[in-house]
Amino acid sequence: MNTITDIKEVNELRAISLNLFNKNGYPTRKDEDWKQSTLNIFLENNKELAIYKANKETINEKVLENFRHNKIIIVNGAIQKIEFCAKDKDIIILTSIEEYYKNNSKNLLKLFANKKNQLIAANNALATSGFYLEIKDNLDLPIVIYHQFNSATDGKQLHQKNYISISKNSKASVFEKFTNDNKKSFINFNTNIDVQKNAHFKNYLINSNNFENCIYRFKKVNIEASGNYESFIFSNAIKTIRDEVEINLNESLAECYLYYTQFLKNNEDHEIKVRINHLAENTNSYQFSKSIIDGTAKGVYQGKIFVDQIAQKTNGYQLIKSVLLSDQCTFHSKPELEIYADDVKCSHGSSSTSLNKDELFYLMARGILEDQAKKLIVQGFLSEVIEKISDEQFKNYFLKKTEDMLS
Amino acid sequence: MLSIEKLNVSIGDKKILKDFNLKIGKGEVHAIMGPNGSGKSTLSYVLAGKDGYDVNGKIMFKNENIIDLEADERAQKGIFLAFQYPIEIPGVFMNNFLKTSLNAVRKAKGQKEVDIVEFLSLVKQHAKKLGIKEEQLGRALNVGFSGGEKKRNEVLQMSLLEPDLAILDETDSGLDIDALKVVADGVNALRSPNRSFLIITHYQRLLDYIKPDFVHVMVNGAIVKTGCSKLAQELDKIGYKEFQKSV
Numbered sequence: 001m002n003t004i005t006d007i008k009e010v011n012e013l014r015a016i017s018l019n020l021f022n023k024n025g026y027p028t029r030k031d032e033d034w035k036q037s038t039l040n041i042f043l044e045n046n047k048e049l050a051i052y053k054a055n056k057e058t059i060n061e062k063v064l065e066n067f068r069h070n071k072i073i074i075v076n077g078a079i080q081k082i083e084f085c086a087k088d089k090d091i092i093i094l095t096s097i098e099e100y101y102k103n104n105s106k107n108l109l110k111l112f113a114n115k116k117n118q119l120i121a122a123n124n125a126l127a128t129s130g131f132y133l134e135i136k137d138n139l140d141l142p143i144v145i146y147h148q149f150n151s152a153t154d155g156k157q158l159h160q161k162n163y164i165s166i167s168k169n170s171k172a173s174v175f176e177k178f179t180n181d182n183k184k185s186f187i188n189f190n191t192n193i194d195v196q197k198n199a200h201f202k203n204y205l206i207n208s209n210n211f212e213n214c215i216y217r218f219k220k221v222n223i224e225a226s227g228n229y230e231s232f233i234f235s236n237a238i239k240t241i242r243d244e245v246e247i248n249l250n251e252s253l254a255e256c257y258l259y260y261t262q263f264l265k266n267n268e269d270h271e272i273k274v275r276i277n278h279l280a281e282n283t284n285s286y287q288f289s290k291s292i293i294d295g296t297a298k299g300v301y302q303g304k305i306f307v308d309q310i311a312q313k314t315n316g317y318q319l320i321k322s323v324l325l326s327d328q329c330t331f332h333s334k335p336e337l338e339i340y341a342d343d344v345k346c347s348h349g350s351s352s353t354s355l356n357k358d359e360l361f362y363l364m365a366r367g368i369l370e371d372q373a374k375k376l377i378v379q380g381f382l383s384e385v386i387e388k389i390s391d392e393q394f395k396n397y398f399l400k401k402t403e404d405m406l407s
Numbered sequence: 408m409l410s411i412e413k414l415n416v417s418i419g420d421k422k423i424l425k426d427f428n429l430k431i432g433k434g435e436v437h438a439i440m441g442p443n444g445s446g447k448s449t450l451s452y453v454l455a456g457k458d459g460y461d462v463n464g465k466i467m468f469k470n471e472n473i474i475d476l477e478a479d480e481r482a483q484k485g486i487f488l489a490f491q492y493p494i495e496i497p498g499v500f501m502n503n504f505l506k507t508s509l510n511a512v513r514k515a516k517g518q519k520e521v522d523i524v525e526f527l528s529l530v531k532q533h534a535k536k537l538g539i540k541e542e543q544l545g546r547a548l549n550v551g552f553s554g555g556e557k558k559r560n561e562v563l564q565m566s567l568l569e570p571d572l573a574i575l576d577e578t579d580s581g582l583d584i585d586a587l588k589v590v591a592d593g594v595n596a597l598r599s600p601n602r603s604f605l606i607i608t609h610y611q612r613l614l615d616y617i618k619p620d621f622v623h624v625m626v627n628g629a630i631v632k633t634g635c636s637k638l639a640q641e642l643d644k645i646g647y648k649e650f651q652k653s654v
Binding site for chain 2: 357358361363365367368369376377379380382
């Protein structure tokens with residue numbers, strides 16, 4: 001494999017990570033964090049996947065959104081096209097991650113951290129593609145990052161490392177749209193996000209059209225004083241995905257809002273793992289996830305709220321709900337609280353039920369056909385999360401997506 | 408309109424309705440009164456087609472035995488149940504629900520479906536008559552509604568769907584005097600020679616506003632006495648004890 005760059009420090013960090021990965025290998029079900037994971041089965045069966053090497057690739061224009069936005073099109077990990085509106089072009093900095101390493105060697109240790117997690121070690125060792133995105137002021141239009149993966153990655157593994165920095169007092173909405181036209185690939189996606197003082201970052205993501213792949217996506221978010229991070233992940237029509245996020249609320253009044261909806265059918269599989277570290281006073285976190293699981297699909301939600309002893313006046317809230325539509329589908333929920341401060345408000349709730357028969361009867365008693373009544377209930381169930389999205393444009397976008405998905 | 412013959416309903420070993428018989432003619436208003444646990448609400452659920460009961464007998468509606476029909480099919484044929492406890496469904500918005508329901512029933516009747524403009528005009532018109540605020544139409548179905556708002560919402564749905572047979576299951580429970588009057592006015596406005604009502608209630612109060620043609624006393628899963636509207640007044644004085652003794 002050729003992951004050597006001309007930056008000595010990066011090469012050293014990669015070598016350390018590779019040794020670590022070689023020592024520990026891929027995660028297995030014996031690891032507590034991976035007990036419910038199906039991703040490791042894929043990895044066990046596909047240990048010798050070749051590494052994809054970045055190339056000039058063709059853009060799939062069909063998936064471009066038709067609302068006004070700043071475009072970043074990334075194919076197989078490499079930036080292929082950018083298009084920023086006149087108002088925003090001077091406040092967006094976008095480069096490849098390699099370019100960023102060259103000019104910012106002091107940040108490298110942070111970007112190559114997290115060595116305990118085997119897949120992050122693999123990413124640190126093997127990622128050569130990715131981007132650096134910096135937002136320096138309030139964006140006029142949202143950014144849509146199109147992550148496209150095509151057949152050039154068939155049967156290969158691709159490791160991508162990204163870094164997003166939202167400067168202080170800035171506001172930005174970034175929508176990441178993943179489309180996969182590849183087969184039997186392993187995509188290992190690692191993004192560091194810094195939300196600086198009083199910055200607001202809205203990060204929305206859609207997983208779809210991903211029938212034949214395995215994706216591991218890890219985000220680490222550091223939030224400074226009065227910074228606000230809002231994320232929403234919409235998953236439907238996927239194969240095997242694990243979305244993991246670790247959030248550090250580092251300073252007072254930092255807050256994060258994490259929303260998820262899943263609609264999984266057939267043998268689809270989506271795991272969500274969240275760790276929120278309340279590391280300062282007066283920090284808030286909010287997690288709200290709703291899942292509809294059908295067929296032999298499997299959903300997993302592991303969510304941990306950690307409250308450091310100095311993080312007094314913390315508010316941590318977690319609510320996980322799922323509806324199981326078949327006898328063969330499963331949903332695993334593992335809510336955890338670890339609290340070392342005494343003046344905190346933390347709660348977690350989790351429920352898995354079948355479709356509410358009284359709701360169904362009520363709608364049918366109004367003449368609504370059974371299938372349509374079920375759709376209304378499912379749509380309503382998922383919409384409750386989507387209604388929380390603070391960006392009106394994206395709220396409506398995802399409400400429409402949900403409606404389309406069910407029609 | 409409706410003819411129920413030898414209707415037996417049970418859940419597991421528990422018999423709830425026993426050889427129940429009732430005939431309701433076109434345009435008639437019948438009231439069923441009875442103590443708690445006599446099977447009144449079960450009757451309303453079974454007529455509307457709720458699953459989960461063992462049901463035997465005949466339910467003839469407009470000369471068709473509907474006993475094997477699903478709830479949606481019965482509603483499309485013109486049966487409407489105003490629920491005692493209207494269900495809250497988070498995320499399902501009133502307007503969307505009402506339009507879907509209205510068009511499902513209209514389609515089944517062979518009528519033209521309404522578009523959003525026609526629908527909004529229609530629903531606002533009906534809502535206004537029942538004192539329902541427009542803001543309520545933009546909320547999730549019954550979520551956070553007060554008891555009175557929920558019952559008015561049931562009558563709103565009834566007035567939109569224009570059923571042939573309306574079953575009101577304790578629509579008066581949880582209503583204050585003013586709300587009771589509004590709801591009763593709403594029901595009275597729907598009375599017509601072609602529409603029949605079955606009103607289930609514990610108290611005579613509602614029947615002061617909606618005058619029934621017949622009053623039935625239901626005890627232990629069967630009708631034990633039938634009379635005119637005066638029977639309701641008698642019951643108000645003597646209660647159900649006499650009837651319970653005789654069963």
